[in-house]
Amino acid sequence: MxxxxxxxxxxxxxxxxxxxxxxxxxxxxxxxxxxxxxxxxxxxxxxxxxxxxxxxxxxxxxDRLGTNLLTAEAAEDPMGGEVELPKNAVAMVERIGPVRQVTATADVDARIRRSDVVPEERSAGVIAQAARIDLLSTLGGEVEKGTWLTPAGERLPTTVLGARAADRLGVTRAGQTIMMNDTRVVVVGILAPLELVPTLDRVALVGFPAAERYFGFDGHPTTVFERSTDASVEDVRAVLARTISPGNEAVVKVSRPSDALxxxxxxxxxxxxxxxxxxxxxxxxxxxxxxxxxxxxxxxxxxxxxxxxxxxxxxxxxxxxxxxxxxxxxxxxxxxxxxxxxxxxxxxxxxxxxxxxxxxxxxxxxxxxxxxxxxxxxxxxxxxxxxxxxxxxxxxx
Structure with a gap:
């Protein structure tokens, strides 16, 4: 085998x-x-x-900051003219059903210096803006030092500085003063950095009434901030411009800050x-x-x-x-x-x-x-x- x-x-x-x-x-x-x-x-x-x-x-x-914040600003006029948002823009936006919070800021013509011994032509690169007292709650911001504007304080020559503005001016605590034009203004607070609106880190904020009284502010807002329900953001975005400027919505630019992130x-x-x-x-x-x-x-x-x-x-x-x-x-x-x-x-x-x-x-x-x-x-x-x-x-x- x-x-x-x-x-x-x-x-x-x-x-x-x-x-x-x-x-x-x-x-x-x-x-x-x-x-x-x-x-x-x-x-x-x-x-x-x-x-x-x-x-x-x-x-x-x-998620913490929220994606339901919209901003509305005046767009550039194609004819070269000056475009301003109406004075009652905030009141008009409040009429939109899903809107929960509305506030505004406005540019103020004021040159900012650390003190009166600094020449006017040597500004610190900080701009002045008027703000409503509900701005901080709408944006979800926090005060790092001092306090926010109060109903009484918004009528007085007081300011709240953005984080970067405070660094540029050398202001480290509340109670110090700065010069806005020829007016001495008391710093009542310094903000923590605002991630959704980083432009506010470089500004000095005063109340609307104080801006009108001391700096010749005309009352027209520059930027309107609005928060609505998460589900209705796109719906509000679609009607926000025509609500602020009926019949001429092209002059209003609407954006969502979270889109940048x-x-x-x-x-x-x-x-x-x-x-x-x-x-x-x-x-x-x-x-x-x-x-x-x-x-x-x-x-x-x-x-x-x-x-x-x-x-x-x-x-x-x-x-x-x-x-x-x-x-x-x-x-x-x-x-x-x-x-x-x-x-x-x-x-x-x-x-x-x-x-x-x-x-x-x-x-x-x-x-x-x-x-x-x-x-x-x-x-x-x-x-x-x-x-x-x-x-x-x-x-x-």
Whole structure:
């Protein structure tokens, strides 16, 4: 009875053990090859993580600030004339059903100086505006130092400075005075930065009655701020201009401040795509390094391959050995890179005060990319090793 001899098949555990032998024997080369892949994966994971963390922080800020704030300003007159909002603009907007809060500010013709010893031509780059006392509650702002305008204070020569205006004037506390034209004005408060309306960080705010009494203000608002229910923002936006200026809505420009923050997220997304491209290039370079390492490994281990083939190892076993070695090398770089990318995201988010967000898909995608890269980089060396004839391989030629 004739028995056919069949080559034994290697178990998965044996394949992993044999594939790991080559890595342990050339540790320095393995570390350098894996480093290229680690850099690429770390870059990609960190870019995605930082982008998502930044976007999550931005969305949190938008939720806190609200996306239901609309502003209305006088648009440029195509005929070149001067356009002003009507004095009763606030009262007219209040008649819109879904509107909850309405307030306004207005430009005031006043040159601001730190004191009367400063020449008038040397202003601090701070502008004066009149404000209604309900401005702060409508915008969701906060007073950092001192107090806000009161019903009595809005009639007196008192002012509340924006955060940047206070820095430019050198005012550090409430109770100090500044000059507005030739009038000495008492600073009663300093605002915290207003994210939705950053232009107010650079202004000195006085009450409407005080602006009319001391600075010749004519009562026409420059900007109207309105908050409505979240569900009705677009409906209010559609009728706001024609409500303020019936029959000539083209002279009123309506905008939503939160759109600027949302646009920032879109800008960040474009930068993220660019950085992902750079990470992909680094990953490709790492893949070339792995392929180079595997080709050299085949050349250096020709006699080992010939010995294994002469002892009965099949071509498939040789292919699996070197393909496994390539996969392990890529996986080592991928896991290291994923950990480094996640650590970088967490560290930078902590410094910025963000909540660290590392999407699971970025980690899974990075590892999948490294495994695919390992297959591609190791396929040719594995096939080349399997094609070596045992006699030729043993002779080292």
């Amino acid at each position: 004739k028995n056919d001899l069949k080559p034994a098949r290697l178990a998965p555990r044996d394949i992993l053990r044999v594939g790991a032998v080559g890595l342990r024997a050339r540790r320095a080369r393995v570390v350098l090859s894996a480093l290229g892949i680690a850099i690429g994966i770390a870059t990609m994971v960190a870019v995605v993580g930082l982008s998502e963390s930044s976007r999550a922080d931005l969305m949190d800020r938008l 949302a646009a920032k997220a879109a800008t960040d997304e474009g930068l993220t795509n660019l950085m992902l491209g750079l990470g992909a290039v680094a990953l490709l370079v790492g893949g070339v390094g792995v392929a180079n390492t595997m080709v050299i490994s085949v050349l250096e281990r020709r006699q080992e391959i010939g010995l294994r083939r002469s002892l009965g190892a099949t071509r498939q076993a040789i292919r699996l050995q070197f393909l496994t070695e390539s996969l392990l090398l890529s996986a080592l770089g991928g896991v290291t890179g994923a950990l480094l990318g996640a650590a970088a995201t967490y560290g930078f988010a902590q410094v910025q005060g963000w909540t660290a967000v590392v999407p699971p898909w970025s980690l899974a995608g990075g590892l999948a990319a490294t495994l695919l890269l390992g297959v591609v980089a190791g396929l040719y060396p594995a096939i080349r090793a399997a094609r070596l004839h045992p006699t030729v391989a043993l002779n080292g030629t």
